[in-house]
Amino acid sequence: MKNTIAALAKRGKEAGIQAATLASQRKNFLLLEMAKALKKSARLIFKANAKDLKSARSKNLSPAFIDRLTLNEKRLNESIASLKALAKLKDPVGEVVSRWRRPNGLFVAKVRVPLGVIGIIYESRPDVTVDTAALCLKSGNAVILRGGSEALHSNTVLTAILRGVLKRNGIDPNSIQTLPNISHEAIKTLLSMDQYIDLIIPRGGEKLMAMVRKLSKIPVIRHDKGVCHIFVDRDADLKMAEKIILNAKTQRPATCNAMECLLVDKKIAGRFLPPLLKNLKNKGVKVYSDEKFWGKEFLNLQLAVRVVKDMDQAMEHIRQYGSLHTEAIITQNKKRAEKFLKEVLASVVLVNASTRLNDGYQLGLGAEVGISTTKLHAFGPMGLEELTTTKFVVRGSGHLRE
Amino acid sequence: MKNTIAALAKRGKEAGIQAATLASQRKNFLLLEMAKALKKSARLIFKANAKDLKSARSKNLSPAFIDRLTLNEKRLNESIASLKALAKLKDPVGEVVSRWRRPNGLFVAKVRVPLGVIGIIYESRPDVTVDTAALCLKSGNAVILRGGSEALHSNTVLTAILRGVLKRNGIDPNSIQTLPNISHEAIKTLLSMDQYIDLIIPRGGEKLMAMVRKLSKIPVIRHDKGVCHIFVDRDADLKMAEKIILNAKTQRPATCNAMECLLVDKKIAGRFLPPLLKNLKNKGVKVYSDEKFWGKEFLNLQLAVRVVKDMDQAMEHIRQYGSLHTEAIITQNKKRAEKFLKEVLASVVLVNASTRLNDGYQLGLGAEVGISTTKLHAFGPMGLEELTTTKFVVRGSGHLRE
Numbered sequence: 001m002k003n004t005i006a007a008l009a010k011r012g013k014e015a016g017i018q019a020a021t022l023a024s025q026r027k028n029f030l031l032l033e034m035a036k037a038l039k040k041s042a043r044l045i046f047k048a049n050a051k052d053l054k055s056a057r058s059k060n061l062s063p064a065f066i067d068r069l070t071l072n073e074k075r076l077n078e079s080i081a082s083l084k085a086l087a088k089l090k091d092p093v094g095e096v097v098s099r100w101r102r103p104n105g106l107f108v109a110k111v112r113v114p115l116g117v118i119g120i121i122y123e124s125r126p127d128v129t130v131d132t133a134a135l136c137l138k139s140g141n142a143v144i145l146r147g148g149s150e151a152l153h154s155n156t157v158l159t160a161i162l163r164g165v166l167k168r169n170g171i172d173p174n175s176i177q178t179l180p181n182i183s184h185e186a187i188k189t190l191l192s193m194d195q196y197i198d199l200i201i202p203r204g205g206e207k208l209m210a211m212v213r214k215l216s217k218i219p220v221i222r223h224d225k226g227v228c229h230i231f232v233d234r235d236a237d238l239k240m241a242e243k244i245i246l247n248a249k250t251q252r253p254a255t256c257n258a259m260e261c262l263l264v265d266k267k268i269a270g271r272f273l274p275p276l277l278k279n280l281k282n283k284g285v286k287v288y289s290d291e292k293f294w295g296k297e298f299l300n301l302q303l304a305v306r307v308v309k310d311m312d313q314a315m316e317h318i319r320q321y322g323s324l325h326t327e328a329i330i331t332q333n334k335k336r337a338e339k340f341l342k343e344v345l346a347s348v349v350l351v352n353a354s355t356r357l358n359d360g361y362q363l364g365l366g367a368e369v370g371i372s373t374t375k376l377h378a379f380g381p382m383g384l385e386e387l388t389t390t391k392f393v394v395r396g397s398g399h400l401r402e
Numbered sequence: 403m404k405n406t407i408a409a410l411a412k413r414g415k416e417a418g419i420q421a422a423t424l425a426s427q428r429k430n431f432l433l434l435e436m437a438k439a440l441k442k443s444a445r446l447i448f449k450a451n452a453k454d455l456k457s458a459r460s461k462n463l464s465p466a467f468i469d470r471l472t473l474n475e476k477r478l479n480e481s482i483a484s485l486k487a488l489a490k491l492k493d494p495v496g497e498v499v500s501r502w503r504r505p506n507g508l509f510v511a512k513v514r515v516p517l518g519v520i521g522i523i524y525e526s527r528p529d530v531t532v533d534t535a536a537l538c539l540k541s542g543n544a545v546i547l548r549g550g551s552e553a554l555h556s557n558t559v560l561t562a563i564l565r566g567v568l569k570r571n572g573i574d575p576n577s578i579q580t581l582p583n584i585s586h587e588a589i590k591t592l593l594s595m596d597q598y599i600d601l602i603i604p605r606g607g608e609k610l611m612a613m614v615r616k617l618s619k620i621p622v623i624r625h626d627k628g629v630c631h632i633f634v635d636r637d638a639d640l641k642m643a644e645k646i647i648l649n650a651k652t653q654r655p656a657t658c659n660a661m662e663c664l665l666v667d668k669k670i671a672g673r674f675l676p677p678l679l680k681n682l683k684n685k686g687v688k689v690y691s692d693e694k695f696w697g698k699e700f701l702n703l704q705l706a707v708r709v710v711k712d713m714d715q716a717m718e719h720i721r722q723y724g725s726l727h728t729e730a731i732i733t734q735n736k737k738r739a740e741k742f743l744k745e746v747l748a749s750v751v752l753v754n755a756s757t758r759l760n761d762g763y764q765l766g767l768g769a770e771v772g773i774s775t776t777k778l779h780a781f782g783p784m785g786l787e788e789l790t791t792t793k794f795v796v797r798g799s800g801h802l803r804e
Contacts, residue, residue, distance in 0.1 A: 017721075021745060094744075100766055106755065108765050113747065115777055194615065198777050213596065213619045219778040220621070240800040247802040319419075341795050342496075343423060345515065353508060353798025362803065363510050363794060364502055375517055375600050375791045376621045377779035389777045392765060393743050396755025398642040400649040401764065 001181055005189045008177055009144065009196035012117045015174035016142035020114045022171070024091035027138055033165045034134065035083040041161050042076055048157040049126065056124075056150050064254060068125045071154055079130040082367070086134050089366045092384045093140040107395040112388045114140030116198035119190055119218070120369075123204045124148030129158045133176045135369050139387035142175040144197065146190065149182045184211070191216040201382075203370055221378055223370035225297045226256035226325035228355040231314040231340070233331035234267040240352060241330040242276055247354040248328070250283045254299050256371060257326050257348075257358040261294060261304040263314040269307045277305075295321035311336055318344055324373050326350070326358040347373060347380035403583055407591045410579055411546065411598035414519045417576035418544035422516045424573070426493035429540055435567045436536065437485040443563050444478055450555040451528065458526075458552050466656060470527045473556055481532040484769070488536050491768045494786045495542040509797040514790045516542030518600035521592055521620070522771075525606045526550030531560045535578045537771050541789035544577040546599065548592065551584045586613070593618040603784075605772055623780055625772035627699045628658035628727035630757040633716040633742070635733035636669040642754060643732040644678055649756040650730070652685045656701050658773060659728045659750075659760040663696060663706040665716040671709045679707075697723035713738055720746055726775045728752070728760040749775060749782035 022030075038045070049071040056069055092112050099109040118141050122128050129147055136143035147155040155178060163173035179186055191200060194217040202212040203223040212220055230248055232241045248259035264273060277287055285301045293304035294317070308314045311329075318327050328350040329340040337351040348358040358381065360368025365383030372378045378386035424432075440447070451473040458471055494514050501511035520543050524530050531549055538545035549557040557580060565575035581588055593602060596619040604614040605625040614622055632650055634643045650661035666675060679689055687703045695706035696719070710716045713731075720729050730752040731742040739753040750760040760783065762770025767785030774780045780788035 020747075102764075102766050106759065106765075116747075217615045219776060221778075237800070243800060243802060251803050337797075341797075345422075345518075346793065348794040348796060350796040350798060353796055353801040354803050356803035357508065357796060357798070357801060358794070359803075362504075363508075363796070364504050374621060376623075379791045380794045389781045391748065392750040392760070392782045394750060394752040394755055394759060394765070395739075395743075396752060396759070398639070398645060399755040399759060400645060401653050401756050401758035401761075 001186060002189050004180065005186060006193060006196075008179070009117065009190070009193040011174040012142040012144050012177055013196040015172040016114070016117050018172050019137065019142050019175040020093070020116075020140045022140065024093075027091065027140075028087040030137065030165060030169060030171065031083050031087040031134055033169065034130075034162055035080045037161050037165050038076060038080055038083070038130065038158075041157070042073070045071060045076060045154065045157055045161075048153040051153040052151050061150070065124065065150075068123070069151055069154075071126050075127050079127050082131055083134050086138050086367055089138065089384060091138065092388045097390055104399060105397065106399050109393045110390045111393050112385070113391050115387060115389055117142045117144065117196055118387065119144045119146070119197050119200045121146045121187060121200065121202045121204065121208065121212070122148065124151040126151045126154035126158060128203075129155050130162070132369055133159070133162050135367060135384060135387060137175065139384045141387055142177075144177050144179060144190070146179040146182065146187060152182060187211070188215055191218060194218045201370065219377075221372045221374045221376070221382070223256075224325075224373040225323055226258070226371075226373075227261065227295055227297050227321060227323040228257060228259050228326040228328075229261045229263055229314075229318050229322060230259050230328045230330060230355060231263040231308075231311065231318070232265060232268065232272065233311060233329055233333060233336055234265040235333035235336065236268070236330040237332055237352075238268065238272050241272070242279065244328070244330060244352070244354050245276065246279065246283065248356055249280065249285055249303055250301065251354075251356055253301050255356070257355050258299070259303070259355050260296060260298055261306065261321065263306050263308050263317060265311070265314075266307045266309060273305070273307075297323070311340065315340065315344055318346075322346060324375070325371070326355040328353065328355050347371065403588060404591050406582065407588060408595060408598075410581070411519065411592070411595040413576040414544045414546050414579055415598040417574040418516070418519050420574050421539065421544050421577040422495070422518075422542045424542065426495075429493065429542075430489040432539065432567060432571060432573065433485045433489040433536055435571065436532075436564055437482045439563050439567050440478060440482055440485070440532065440560075443559070444475070447473060447478060447556065447559055447563075450559040453555040454553055463552070467526065467552075470525065471553055471556075473528050477529050481529050484533055485536050488540050488769055491540065491786060493540065494790045499792055506801060507799065508801050511795045512792045513795050514787070515793050517789060517791055519544045519546065519598055520789065521546045521548070521599050521602045523548045523589060523602065523604045523606065523610065523614070524550065526552040528553045528556035528560060530605075531557050532564070534771055535561070535564050537769060537786060537789060539577065541786045543789055544579075546579050546581060546592070548581040548584065548589060554584065589613070590617055593620060596620045603772065621779075623774045623776045623778070623784070626727075626775040627725055628660070628773075628775075629662050629697055629699050629723060629725040630659060630728040630730075631663045631665055631716075631720050631724060632661050632730045632732060632757060633665040633710075633713065633720070634667060634670065634674065635713060635731055635735060635738055636667040637735035637738065638670070638732040639734055639754075640670065640674050643674070644681065646730070646732060646754070646756050647678065648681065648685065650758055651682065651687055651705055652703065653756070653758055655703050657758070659757050660701070661705070661757050662698060662700055663708065663723065665708050665710050665719055667713070667716070668709045668711060675707070675709075699725070713742065717742065717746055720748075724748060726777070727773070728757040730755065730757050749773065
């Protein structure tokens with residue numbers, strides 16, 4: 001198995017050299033061709049997905065799981081729309097991020113280049129397969145995909161379609177590959193291939209994260225859990241606070257940027273909390289006030305609530321129980337808002353806005369491969385730029401080191 | 403030991419919270435105070451260094467090693483000058499890298515923030531201790547230093563002086579700490595402390611790199627070896643080529659950005675090489691034409707030379723034997739120069755300039771903690787900016803996710 005995976009990673013590296021030099025126009029054409037090919041093969045895709053769904057149901061997997069695994073017409077159309085939107089976004093490769101001239105006449109430029117080969121380990125959502133493969137193509141990278149084992153049939157068909165488009169257009173199809181063996185042993189082997197793979201992005205549960213952290217020789221950007229807080233300050237617009245809280249908790253509770261813990265300044269708790277809690281209850285939210293629920297990622301209609309002395313205690317709570325993901329304050333007090341925004345460390349900090357807005361599309365990045373909770377390289381939503389690095393390009397006329 | 407190191411890392415994290423919020427003026431004042439304190443304690447420093455030197459000599463360590471270990475008046479003055487220069491550089495913390503307004507009125511900004519706690523594992527050069535501690539302070543980070551065991555006395559005195567300045571000014575001194583236990587076991591323990599430490603920068607030999615790659619749960623930016631090439635194209639200005647080659651090989655051969663392999667287009671090899679090789683020999687450079695020397699990092703007056711068919715073969719050679727560090731082409735042909743600069747992947751690529759210019763000061767970053775050969779986060783010389791990350795700061799007025 002080690003040799004198979006090494007050969008696959010090596011093929012990815014070679015294909016990546018070509019992918020890195022593809023012109024923007026060509027990449028955009030390929031993305032539109034992929035959109036067409038997916039539309040044309042819809043029936044094939046649904047058939048493969050039905051196999052995965054059948055097997056998942058026979059294993060009694062949860063309705064939420066079945067939902068994420070499902071590829072229906074609506075979801076496929078969303079993937080197709082994403083491909084078309086991606087074709088319109090600016091190509092990050094070759095962008096001159098900054099340039100300057102040294103006193104001795106040396107010209108220095110920082111230029112964006114692809115990372116090379118990116119390995120993505122993700123959960124059983126087959127729509128992620130198309131999205132991430134497309135983002136890697138547009139950013140000039142080769143990708144090795146390892147989706148959840150339950151989505152194997154769907155992913156196999158999807159990648160075959162995408163690879164077919166590359167092949168028909170004379171591009172090395174190995175810039176999009178899937179790990180053929182989906183065992184944990186195979187992931188371990190993949191994580192040791194630092195001579196071929198430049199970045200591993202793991203998305204998923206704590207067990208996967210722990211394994212990747214422990215075993216990867218390759219740099220890792222984690223898309224880890226979100227234990228997101230909203231702090232309602234004594235000077236908050238309470239009507240606004242209520243709307244934001246309901247949105248952050250109930251609009252889509254299974255996402256990593258949903259609020260998991262509400263912190264309320266004790267000065268306003270007496271009049272703010274009782275009607276809010278009633279409202280939350282009406283929406284089906286179960287509320288906990290016990291401290292054993294602090295720091296939990298529920299991913300459903302559950303919420304921890306804590307009354308705090310002041311903003312300092314709220315910030316201390318976030319420092320201790322937050323996961324560097326998304327933290328918000330609701331207040332009309334400018335000074336306190338700025339202190340919170342400055343001092344709270346998270347990939348996204350907000351004032352008077354829902355935590356659910358921590359998202360590449362919502363924040364204007366155009367697309368995202370996920371939300372990084374790793375501080376290095378990309379902290380927060382990762383768009384096309386974050387799938388590249390920069391190199392220094394230096395132009396001299398016989399310049400020496402003195 | 404595990405508990406001692408965990409406690410140390412935890413103290414670093416706590417001190418880092420304070421370090422992150424220090425005003426620029428205060429940090430600059432501290433740097434100048436450190437410069438004064440080093441000057442005042444010069445005799446103490448030299449005494450400690452003498453102990454290290456005595457022990458190194460008794461172990462028969464190489465003259466080059468002894469040289470790197472030596473702290474004399476000239477080197478101490480250089481460190482003092484660095485501190486003063488650093489106080490004048492722009493503070494990266496709080497810088498708004500970019501900002502925009504979404505169509506729905508949401509304000510989004512990307513703001514620089516410190517990384518937190520940085521662990522640096524380095525060779526036996528005590529001047530690195532002062533430089534890196536100062537860079538981390540200016541960029542708002544806490545640092546844990548683990549210098550070479552042979553420099554233990556020097557490093558202990560130096561960090562005591564720097565910590566003393568922090569303490570006297572009411573700053574938590576634990577933002578500058580050294581690993582008290584310098585065993586490999588202690589490094590292993592440090593590499594597991596991902597709950598406290600945000601980044602590990604290893605500088606040094608292959609054994610250290612392999613260990614860090616294998617064991618670190620913490621993100622790593624490697625300052626790895628440099629197998630740097632210069633390719634002399636058929637359209638090179640041969641006089642210029644000769645000067646650059648002599649500079650890149652002999653100006654300071656023990657550095658990672660010195661040239662280790664020269665590639666010459668066969669069209670000009672016949673008239674270019676004989677006088678050059680004679681010249682190199684006169685400078686004491688030993689030249690190898692055997693392919694077993696390709697890909698070697700000599701770090702001294704040795705050089706591999708290969709005659710290649712054309713630029714494509716040179717680029718293929720670099721792809722195979724280079725270390726992503728520094729690669730240069732000498733040519734007057736604009737088209738070929740641009741192709742080389744675009745397609746060769748290395749942290750710094752140059753045309754008509756010496757590889758020795760891959761350096762934070764030379765390229766205008768003002769200071770550097772080293773040269774990263776890791777593509778993620780920072781590729782090439784790492785200055786103050788590269789010791790920070792960015793977070794998204796979002797200002798709304800009741801914005802929800804639709």
